[in-house]
Amino acid sequence: xxxxxxxxxxxxxxxxxxxxxxxxxxxxxxxxxxxxxxxxxxxxxxxxxxxxxxxxxxxxxxxxxxxxxxxxxxxxxxxxxxxxxxxxxxxxxxxxxxxxxxxxxxxxx
Numbered sequence: 001x002x003x004x005x006x007x008x009x010x011x012x013x014x015x016x017x018x019x020x021x022x023x024x025x026x027x028x029x030x031x032x033x034x035x036x037x038x039x040x041x042x043x044x045x046x047x048x049x050x051x052x053x054x055x056x057x058x059x060x061x062x063x064x065x066x067x068x069x070x071x072x073x074x075x076x077x078x079x080x081x082x083x084x085x086x087x088x089x090x091x092x093x094x095x096x097x098x099x100x101x102x103x104x105x106x107x108x109x
Contacts, residue, residue: 003065007031017099020084021049024096026057026103035070035107037061040100053096071108077101 012029023043029036040057042050060073078101081094093099 018088020086
Protein backbone atom coordinates (compact mmCIF):
# COMPACT_ATOMS: atom_id res chain seq x y z
CA UNK A 1 0.00 0.00 0.00
CA UNK A 2 1.51 3.32 -1.04
CA UNK A 3 1.40 6.29 1.32
CA UNK A 4 -0.44 9.41 0.17
CA UNK A 5 1.88 12.24 -0.85
CA UNK A 6 2.24 15.01 1.70
CA UNK A 7 0.77 18.37 0.71
CA UNK A 8 3.16 21.32 0.87
CA UNK A 9 1.17 23.02 3.69
CA UNK A 10 -0.79 21.36 6.51
CA UNK A 11 -2.55 22.78 9.57
CA UNK A 12 -2.12 21.28 12.98
CA UNK A 13 -1.77 21.58 16.74
CA UNK A 14 1.16 21.10 19.08
CA UNK A 15 0.47 19.64 22.51
CA UNK A 16 2.82 20.06 25.50
CA UNK A 17 2.89 17.10 27.89
CA UNK A 18 5.06 16.58 30.94
CA UNK A 19 6.64 13.11 31.03
CA UNK A 20 9.21 11.63 33.37
CA UNK A 21 11.83 11.98 30.60
CA UNK A 22 11.24 15.64 29.85
CA UNK A 23 8.59 17.86 28.33
CA UNK A 24 7.18 16.19 25.23
CA UNK A 25 5.80 18.23 22.35
CA UNK A 26 3.41 16.27 20.10
CA UNK A 27 2.42 17.92 16.81
CA UNK A 28 -0.63 16.57 15.01
CA UNK A 29 -1.28 17.74 11.45
CA UNK A 30 -4.54 17.14 9.60
CA UNK A 31 -5.49 16.87 5.94
CA UNK A 32 -9.12 16.57 4.74
CA UNK A 33 -10.24 16.57 8.42
CA UNK A 34 -8.19 13.45 9.22
CA UNK A 35 -5.00 13.11 11.23
CA UNK A 36 -2.35 12.91 8.52
CA UNK A 37 0.92 12.98 10.42
CA UNK A 38 2.29 13.05 13.96
CA UNK A 39 5.63 14.36 15.20
CA UNK A 40 7.02 14.25 18.72
CA UNK A 41 10.01 16.01 20.18
CA UNK A 42 11.37 15.64 23.69
CA UNK A 43 12.40 18.91 25.30
CA UNK A 44 15.94 17.78 25.99
CA UNK A 45 18.17 17.37 22.97
CA UNK A 46 19.61 14.06 21.83
CA UNK A 47 19.64 10.76 23.61
CA UNK A 48 18.05 7.41 22.92
CA UNK A 49 14.59 8.41 24.12
CA UNK A 50 14.52 11.44 21.83
CA UNK A 51 15.54 9.57 18.68
CA UNK A 52 13.24 6.63 19.46
CA UNK A 53 10.28 8.98 19.95
CA UNK A 54 11.05 10.76 16.69
CA UNK A 55 11.39 7.44 14.84
CA UNK A 56 8.10 6.15 16.28
CA UNK A 57 6.15 9.17 15.07
CA UNK A 58 7.79 9.17 11.64
CA UNK A 59 6.70 5.56 11.14
CA UNK A 60 3.21 6.42 12.43
CA UNK A 61 2.97 9.25 9.91
CA UNK A 62 3.79 6.91 7.03
CA UNK A 63 1.10 4.52 8.29
CA UNK A 64 -1.49 7.28 8.63
CA UNK A 65 -0.81 8.45 5.08
CA UNK A 66 -1.24 4.84 3.94
CA UNK A 67 -4.64 4.54 5.65
CA UNK A 68 -3.89 2.95 9.04
CA UNK A 69 -6.70 3.82 11.45
CA UNK A 70 -5.71 6.31 14.17
CA UNK A 71 -7.45 4.13 16.76
CA UNK A 72 -5.00 1.29 16.04
CA UNK A 73 -2.13 3.51 17.13
CA UNK A 74 -3.95 4.63 20.26
CA UNK A 75 -4.78 1.02 21.20
CA UNK A 76 -1.19 -0.10 20.54
CA UNK A 77 0.58 2.70 22.43
CA UNK A 78 -1.73 3.42 25.35
CA UNK A 79 -0.67 2.10 28.77
CA UNK A 80 2.91 1.28 27.77
CA UNK A 81 4.73 1.83 31.05
CA UNK A 82 8.23 3.07 31.78
CA UNK A 83 9.85 2.97 35.20
CA UNK A 84 8.71 6.48 36.17
CA UNK A 85 5.07 7.29 35.40
CA UNK A 86 4.04 10.88 36.09
CA UNK A 87 0.99 13.14 35.92
CA UNK A 88 0.30 15.87 33.38
CA UNK A 89 -2.74 18.06 34.00
CA UNK A 90 -4.35 15.41 36.18
CA UNK A 91 -3.82 12.54 33.72
CA UNK A 92 -1.39 9.72 34.49
CA UNK A 93 1.29 9.50 31.80
CA UNK A 94 2.93 6.08 31.86
CA UNK A 95 5.57 6.73 29.18
CA UNK A 96 6.29 8.84 26.11
CA UNK A 97 4.37 6.41 23.84
CA UNK A 98 1.45 6.56 26.29
CA UNK A 99 1.58 10.39 26.17
CA UNK A 100 1.36 10.26 22.37
CA UNK A 101 -1.62 7.91 22.64
CA UNK A 102 -3.33 10.29 25.10
CA UNK A 103 -2.96 13.14 22.61
CA UNK A 104 -4.18 11.06 19.66
CA UNK A 105 -7.17 9.86 21.66
CA UNK A 106 -8.48 13.44 21.69
CA UNK A 107 -8.71 13.32 17.89
CA UNK A 108 -10.92 10.21 18.04
CA UNK A 109 -13.38 11.13 20.81
